[in-house]
Amino acid sequence: MQILIVGGGTGGTILGNSLARRLASEIRAGKVRITLLSASDKHMYQPGLLYVAFGQMTPDQLYRDEASLLESSIDFHVDPVTEFHLDRNEVKTGSGKTYAYDLLVIATGARIVPQEVPGMAEGSENFYTEEGALRLHKRLMEFRGGTVAMVVSLPHKCPVAPIEAMFLLHDFFKARNIRDKVKLQYNYPVNHVHATANVARWAKPEFDKAGIEYETLFNVREVDPVKKIVYSEEGTECKYDLLIAIPPHRGMEMVETNNLGLGGWIPTDRFKLTMNDHDNVYVIGDATNIPVSKTGSAAHFEAEVASDNIVSVIKTGVPVREYDGRVYCFIEAGFDRATHNAFDYINLPELKPPTKSVHWFKVAYNQMYWSTVRGLL
Amino acid sequence: MSTDTEFAPASVAGERGGIAPPVLEQLAEIAMLIGSARDAMSDEMVTRLARAISEGATLLDRLTRNEGLLQLLRVLERPEGQHLLIGLSKALALMDRQVAAAPPSSGGIAGLWKLAREPGAQDAIRLLSILSQCWVESMRDAR
Numbered sequence: 001m002q003i004l005i006v007g008g009g010t011g012g013t014i015l016g017n018s019l020a021r022r023l024a025s026e027i028r029a030g031k032v033r034i035t036l037l038s039a040s041d042k043h044m045y046q047p048g049l050l051y052v053a054f055g056q057m058t059p060d061q062l063y064r065d066e067a068s069l070l071e072s073s074i075d076f077h078v079d080p081v082t083e084f085h086l087d088r089n090e091v092k093t094g095s096g097k098t099y100a101y102d103l104l105v106i107a108t109g110a111r112i113v114p115q116e117v118p119g120m121a122e123g124s125e126n127f128y129t130e131e132g133a134l135r136l137h138k139r140l141m142e143f144r145g146g147t148v149a150m151v152v153s154l155p156h157k158c159p160v161a162p163i164e165a166m167f168l169l170h171d172f173f174k175a176r177n178i179r180d181k182v183k184l185q186y187n188y189p190v191n192h193v194h195a196t197a198n199v200a201r202w203a204k205p206e207f208d209k210a211g212i213e214y215e216t217l218f219n220v221r222e223v224d225p226v227k228k229i230v231y232s233e234e235g236t237e238c239k240y241d242l243l244i245a246i247p248p249h250r251g252m253e254m255v256e257t258n259n260l261g262l263g264g265w266i267p268t269d270r271f272k273l274t275m276n277d278h279d280n281v282y283v284i285g286d287a288t289n290i291p292v293s294k295t296g297s298a299a300h301f302e303a304e305v306a307s308d309n310i311v312s313v314i315k316t317g318v319p320v321r322e323y324d325g326r327v328y329c330f331i332e333a334g335f336d337r338a339t340h341n342a343f344d345y346i347n348l349p350e351l352k353p354p355t356k357s358v359h360w361f362k363v364a365y366n367q368m369y370w371s372t373v374r375g376l377l
Numbered sequence: 378m379s380t381d382t383e384f385a386p387a388s389v390a391g392e393r394g395g396i397a398p399p400v401l402e403q404l405a406e407i408a409m410l411i412g413s414a415r416d417a418m419s420d421e422m423v424t425r426l427a428r429a430i431s432e433g434a435t436l437l438d439r440l441t442r443n444e445g446l447l448q449l450l451r452v453l454e455r456p457e458g459q460h461l462l463i464g465l466s467k468a469l470a471l472m473d474r475q476v477a478a479a480p481p482s483s484g485g486i487a488g489l490w491k492l493a494r495e496p497g498a499q500d501a502i503r504l505l506s507i508l509s510q511c512w513v514e515s516m517r518d519a520r
Contacts, residue, residue: 360420364427366424366427368430369431371435
């Protein structure tokens with residue numbers, strides 16, 4: 001049995017390690033082989049980018065060698081997949097090699113495409129790449145006063161990140177003693193301050209308390225970097241001195257070029273986590289089109305379900321459980337307070353007032369992540 | 378000096394119309410201790426602590442899944458294994474002292490010949506030879 005995992009992010013790494021541990025005897029006996037293909041030899045802790053933007057982490061703290069995180073029985077190659085041949089159970093890679101599989105896992109993640117909004121790439125900052133987070137940090141440090149505006153495109157990685165960023169901006173400028181010189185303007189595309197109603201219900205009074213202004217139903221149409229105005233599809237506009245954008249996201253380019261899914265999101269059974277019409281292809285993490293947050297947490301829980309089912313299919317011939325849409329995420333409500341958000345397909349999140357203890361839990365998790373991807377937590 | 382009231386359980390005191398003042402004082406003291414610990418902590422401290430726990434857990438996981446190390450631990454757990462370790466540690470300390478006190482070796486065949494004639498050197502060669510033989514045998518068995 002050849003298991004091929006494409007993608008060395010949170011989902012792919014957790015799944016690979018889980019399978020390697022649970023199928024250790026089968027691997028030793030030569031009955032199972034696990035191969036993981038990644039586009040990079042480095043593994044990045046993506047949630048840390050927000051902390052880099054606010055000077056609370058440095059980029060080197062976000063990376064580990066992917067090989068150091070993987071079980072030694074996993075055959076790991078830095079060789080990005082360029083072509084999927086699902087009809088032949090094969091993929092082709094950048095190096096020209098062909099990898100055959102019995103079972104394929106696609107965990108390729110998502111990417112930002114700010115270039116899809118006119119003026120956004122030139123006129124805004126973001127914290128979705130290392131370069132972007134560093135540049136934003138520099139801009140924030142140089143900022144002396146004026147309007148810092150945020151615009152949000154949906155869907156995007158980590159749905160609560162824009163809200164967290166607003167609270168961090170509030171505390172950042174407060175710490176610099178210039179909060180009274182800064183107007184914080186949050187613009188969101190749906191008719192609440194967050195797409196999840198309960199999160200919106202919690203965030204709105206917190207915004208009011210922090211003096212963060214907001215406009216809902218603001219879908220970005222265009223950014224004018226010269227006039228420093230962002231225009232919405234709804235006909236409104238927002239003037240800014242510093243614009244932070246949550247850019248539009250798509251699945252990975254090779255997913256789109258191989259016609260696996262519209263916008264790069266692969267049509268996936270939201271319970272089984274298999275690709276529609278392909279029972280031997282699992283899809284986890286940001287690459288799916290299932291209606292859950294694009295977060296490391298979702299990728300983690302999906303990886304656990306996929307692992308249970310793959311192991312069960314190998315050992316007993318039948319899968320064992322379904323994904324219930326479980327997601328858990330922390331929400332930083334400033335430099336020293338946080339709350340958390342837990343939900344699934346049925347149960348909505350119920351947010352508690354932020355506390356310092358939850359903030360420390362998040363700070364601790366930033367380190368514990370490395371144990372998580374190794375499959376220990 | 379304590380009074381009966383001070384030692385009255387909270388429930389008993391509660392029946393009389395509330396929690397006894399000393400209990401309240403103790404609770405306040407515990408709350409103050411927790412508050413003090415909280416104020417003394419920082420993100421950096423939490424980060425370092427969590428990193429140590431995370432790396433420690435990873436190391437423990439690796440060690441406990443390494444069959445070779447576990448076998449070594451099983452051998453060293455036996456009394457003769459512990460004597461072996463004690464002997465080794467004593468030998469290392471003695472060797473350190475002797476090497477520090479000994480003059481630099483003269484080298485050459487003559488020096489080697491002189492060393493080979495010492496009974497201690499012959500014991501050492503025999504010990505290494507037995508170890509090598511046993512090692513090779515166990516490696517053959519493992520294949």
